[in-house]
Amino acid sequence: MPTLQLHDTLTGNKRAFVPGDPKRVTMYVCGPTVWSYAHIGNARPPVVFDVLFRLLRRTYGDEHVIYARNITDVDDKIIEAARDLGEPIDVITDKFAAIYREDTGALGVLPPTLEPHATEHIGEMIDMIARLIESGHAYEAEGHVLFAVQSYERYGALSRRDREDMIAGARVEVAPYKKDPADFVMWKPAKEGEPGWDSPWGRGRPGWHIECSAMAEKHLGEIFDIHGGGTDLKFPHHENEIAQSVCAHGGKAMARFWLHNGFLSxxxxxxxxxxxxxxxxxxxxxxxxxxxxxxxxxxxxxxxxxxxxxxxxxxxxxxxxxxxxxxxxxxxxxxxxxxxxxxxxxxxxxxxxxxxxxxxxxxxxxxxxxxxxxxxxxxxxxxxxxxxxxxxxxxxxxxFGIDALSEAERAEIDQLILDRTAARQAKDFAKADALRDELDKRKVLVDDGPEGTTWRMG
Missing domain, CATH: 1.10.730.10 (Isoleucyl-tRNA Synthetase; Domain 1)
Structure with a gap:
């Protein structure tokens, strides 16, 4: 089997893929936020990384590949959708998570090994946030906990953006409680009527970025092999994931390879x-x-x-x-x-x-x-x-939609097509047209291509 070469977004190079442990090959891909239906652009990552999942399983064995694709089931859009529809949040998230699985399954996407849900990992998120505060990489302010971007000197390495571009690109809230405009929220207070969990910083809910850092750590370890997602996630989501995870793990790299699929227009x-x-x-x-x-x-x-x-x-x-x-x-x-x-x-x-x-x-x-x-x-x-x-x-x-036809019916149509092909080759176009008319009457759609003539029922 040829050596797998992958383009790593972080280094900007294509290089040989070598897992940390060939008997435990790990991949994390950012999954859906389940508040509505997925559009076709959302389907590109699950299809792309499904191809890689299949390739890894052939290379290392099914039992040695662990693929985690998360479900984000707490988010501003989910809260808004539940409010607009007058439905409990878990009804919304359960419905659209099931639809996502069905729709991607129709595209031939295999189920991932693991499908961690954000709301089932609040304890792990709180623990990681607490460690970041203790190590000086995060701080509490007015019920929020924010990551101190200036505490991580390599911030921006993945997206290759300068500071001004990052602040503008993240559309960060310029809040008075921030020590730096680029600092991002890991924990926020829960408003009246919103879902919330008790924490050392008050009742609240996690920010988006801490969810993936905590779930990846829980299921794949401090360092895992591949992190994938759409190119739109490079900044700020993946940049912030790296900052949190590297600082929470004493400087260890989060993933050995970062892969990003392109945009769909x-x-x-x-x-x-x-x-x-x-x-x-x-x-x-x-x-x-x-x-x-x-x-x-x-x-x-x-x-x-x-x-x-x-x-x-x-x-x-x-x-x-x-x-x-x-x-x-x-x-x-x-x-x-x-x-x-x-x-x-x-x-x-x-x-x-x-x-x-x-x-x-x-x-x-x-x-x-x-x-x-x-x-x-x-x-x-x-x-x-x-x-x-x-x-x-x-x-x-x-x-071709012909599985309901009897063997005799298929044989008749096959013979009509063979006769039509022979007539065309003999330049007997009148006969070829007559045979085509007969096929049309039977509602048979014919396509002539380089690999021969194919037909389906119309």
Missing amino acids: MDSTKMSKSLGNVKLVHELIKDWPGEVLRYALLTAHYRAPLDWTQKLLHTSQKSLDRLYGVLRRIEAKPAAEVPETVEAALADDLNTPKALAALFALAGAANRAETDEARQAAAADLLAGGHALGLLEGSPDAW
Whole structure:
């Protein structure tokens, strides 16, 4: 298996991945704040890091990989949503956490090993805050506890921002109780009617950043292997996580690798509610197979931006049609190992576009093979390579919507298509058009592609 190389945001370099303990490979990815439906941009991290999760499990063994993806279930937006809907907070968070799991599951995302909830780790957060106060990295002021940014000299190393940019980018509250405008809140007083927990600093609730630091420490240890998330989290969230965790752990690095996926835009425009171009996963999966959405998210390198368009979705569906078309013509079981061309692409900092290209090379090899044995081997490699990407997981007949047809009906349609292909090759276009009309009457949608003709029920 090729050596896994990952681009570390903190150092700015791509280097060989070496876990602290190959028998306990650890990864933490920032999960959803469960107050509403996830949009397609929110789906990029779980899909990207699911590909990495699968790769790590193949490399080190399922039992040796621990993947934690948290649930943020206490937050200003959650409180506001509960107030607007007149529902208890836990009803809101339980509902949208379940929807998030279902929606990402429809995109082929495997459940993480661990799914820590913020509200179940308040004690760990209070403990970490207390340690930071004791070591001089945090202070109490008017019921708040704030991290003293100037106490950590490497603050800003991840995002590479200067002080003024960081203050502006964080949109920090300029409060009179702060010793420095850049200081950020780790604990805040709970207002009347808001959720709160008792603490040495009064009844209150945690800030967002301390949640991930405390949950990662609890489940993965003071130092873990990989921390992932969207590029929008580099500052202030991940920058603040690093500051808290490094200072709470006596200067130890929080994570060995920091990975960030790029932004997703809508038709070359930033996605925003004000523009009305926010696409929810929950709605998209009603119109498109989950594998189409997943394939589309993998067409760009994870660190690159991705422009989400209708054309991208149609192209992704046609691409999967071509691959499933090969598997429909050549029945096979997945090979025991992922083909080297696919694995090498993924080992090169998760180069999913190159891995997808490798799938089409395998499909082409299956079509060109001159013996049944060679066709079976190429199709088996295609299946194994697809599974490495979380693709080609269903049956070809189900993909094309023909699983309800009888064998006789399928055979008739297959013969019509073969006859049409022969007529086209003979330049008998009148016959080809007549056969196409017959297929149309049967509500058969035909697509002619490089890997051959595929069809589905309309």
